[in-house]
Amino acid sequence: MKPHELQERRWAWLFLAPCLLGLLIFTYLPILASLGLSFSYWNLLGVPQFVGVQNYTAVLNDPLFWRSFGTTWIFVLVSGALELVLSLWLAVWLNRALRGQSFFRAAYFLPFITPMVSVSLVWGWLYDPSYGLFNWLLQQAHLIDKSIPWLYDPKTALWAVMILRVWKDIGYNMVIFLAGLQTVPPSLYESAHLDGATGWQTFWRVTLPMITPTLFFVGIMTLINGFQAFDSVYLLTQGGPEHSTELLVYWMFKNAFEFYKIGPASAIAYILFMTILALTLLQWQLRKRWVMYEDETA
Amino acid sequence: MMQSVRWKNAGIMLLMATGAVLMLLPFWVMVITSLVGPDEVFQMPPRLWPSRWHWENYGRLFQQAPMALYFFNSVLVSVVTTVGHVLFSAMAAYAFSRLQFPHKNKLFFVFLMTMMVPPQVNIVPLFFLMKTFHWLDSYAALIVPGLFGAFGVFMLRQWFNGLPRELEEAARMDGCNPWQIFWRIALPLATPALAALAIFVFINTWNSFMWPLIVTNSESMRTLPVGIATLKGSFRDTTDWTVLMAAATLSILPVIAVFLMGQKQFMQGLLSGGVKE
Secondary structure (H helix, E strand, O other), rough: OOOHHHHHHHHHHHHHHHHHHHHHHHHHHHHHHHHHHEEEEEEOOOOOEEOHHHHHHHHHHHHHHHHHHHHHHHHHHHHHHHHHHHHHHHHHHHOOOOOOOOHHHHHHHHHHHOOHHHHHHHHHEEEEEOOOOOHHHHHHHHOOOOOOOOHHHHHHHOHHHHHHHHHHHHHHHHHHHHHHHOOOOHHHHHHHHOOOOHHHHHHHHHHHHHHHHHHHHHHHHHHHHHHHHOHHHHHOOOOOOOOOOOOOOHHHHHHHHHOHHHHHHHHHHHHHHHHHHHHHHHHHHHHHHHHOOOOOOO | OHHHHHHHHHHHHHHHOOOHHHHHHHHHHHHHHHOOHHHHHOOOOOOOOOOOOHHHHHHHHHOOOOOOHHHHHHHHHHHHHHHHHHHHHHHHHHHHHHOOOHHHHHHHHHHHHHHHHHHHHHHHHHHHHHOOOOOOOHHHHHHHHOOOOHHHHHHHHHHHHOOOOOOHHHHHOOOOOHHHHHHHHHHOOOOHHHHHHHHHHHHHHHOOOOOOHHHHHOHHHHOOHHHHHHHHHHOOOOOOOOHHHHHHHHHHHHHHHHHHHHHHHHHHHHOOOOOOO
C-alpha cells in the first residue's frame, strides 16, 4: 500500500470518529440494551435477570396493551389518511399559479415548525367545553346544540388529538407533495388537455401515477411519525379519559417512568420498533409493484 | 366554459383562504389570549381582540416561573446541539464523499440503518445510560445524545458529491492536508446545505419534549417546553390561560424567526432528504 493511501485512511477515521462513536453509543448500544431488557426482569437495583419471553407474554396478555395498540393504529391510519388527502389536495392547487401562493404555503406550513407542547396548550384551550372557541363556533354555525367536552369524553378525545395532528403536520406533507408535482413534465398535462381530459381524469391518470414515488415516501413518513406521537397526549389528555388516547409511546413511557416496569416497557418499545420496521419494509416491497414511474436522475 | 372555470377557481380560492384562516387561528387565539385581561378570558363569545392590551401578563409569567432560565437553557442546548451536530455530520459526510478507506459502503450502511430506529424506542435504555454516566439533570444529557444523526451525513454527502473536485485537487497539490481542505474549501462551499441542516436541527432540538422531560429533574435544568408543561401542571383549580398563552407565544417566536431567516434553505433541506432518495 502506498504511504499516502495509508495516511488518507487515518484521516478518514478521524473524520468519521465522532459520528460513528456517537451513533454506536447512543443508537446501537441502546437498541441492543432495549432488546436485552425486554427479556429481563429489572427492579432498577442490581443486575437485570434474564426471564425469557415473560415480559412479552405479560404485555401481550394485557388488555391495556391491546387497547393502546389498537388506539395507535386508529390514530395513525385515520389521521394519516386525512393528512394525505388534504395535503395532496392543497399541493395540487398550490402547484398552479394561484394568487397569494407563497402566503398560503407559509400559512399551512407554520404549524409544522412550532413546538408541539405550545400548540397543544393552545388547542387545549380551543377545545375547552365552556370557553373554547371551537364549541362556540360550532354552536354559532348550528352544527351542535350543546358544547362538546372534546378532551373529557372517551368518544371524542382521540378525535381531538387526531385533528391536532392533522393541523400540525399537513404543511410538511404538502411541501413534499409540491416538490413531487414539480417533477411531472408539463407536456403530459398538455396532451391530456388536448385529449379533452377533465380535471379529475387528469388527476387520476396523469398526476397520481406520476407522483407515486412521492406518495410512497409521504405514506411511510406519515405512518412512522404517527407511531411516535407523545407530546400532544401527554399535554392534552394524559392518555385518558378511560385510556381512549393512550398511544403506544405514551403507554411505554408510563410503564417505564411511572410504574417502573422496565422489562415490559422495553418489550413495548420493541413491539413498536418491529411494527415500524415491518411497515417500512412492507412499503418498500409494495413500492416495486405500485410505482409506475421513477425519476432516474433524482 | 371560461365562466365556469373562473367560478371554480374562485371557489378553490375561497376554500384555500378558509383553510389558511383555520391554520392560523390557533396562533391568533394564542397571542390575543396572552394579552387580554383575566376577566376577559372567560367571556363568551371568546375575545379575538382585547379591549385593552394587558402586557403585564408577560410580567406575571416571569414572576410565576423562571422563564428566563428556561429560555436560556433552551437557547444553550439548541445552539450547542446544532453547531456540534452540523460539524460532526459534515465531517463524516466528507469522509464518505471524498476519502478512501476500507469497508466504506458497509460503514455507510451502518450509518443509514440508524435512521430506521425511532428515538422513542431507545429512550428507556438511553435514560439508564445517562444515569450510568451521571449525566442525569445536566446539560450533557440534554446535548450529547443529540449531537449525532445519520440524516445530516446522508444529506451532506449528497451535497459534497455534487461539488467539483478541482479546487480540492489544487489545494492538495499545494500541500494542504485533508482537514485543511475540508475546513477551508469544502465546508464554505457547502454553506447552503449546512444552513439547511442547522435550521432543521435547531427547530427539532428547540421543540423536543420527551427527552428533556425524562432526563431533567430540577427546575434549573428544564428547557422551555418542559417548563411550560410544568407550568400548566402547576395550576390546580383554574388555569391561568393568559399566562400560559404568553409562555406559548414566547416559545414559538425563536423557531419562527429561524425559519423565516432561512426558509429557502430549510425547504431545500427538507426536500433533499425527502423526494430524492
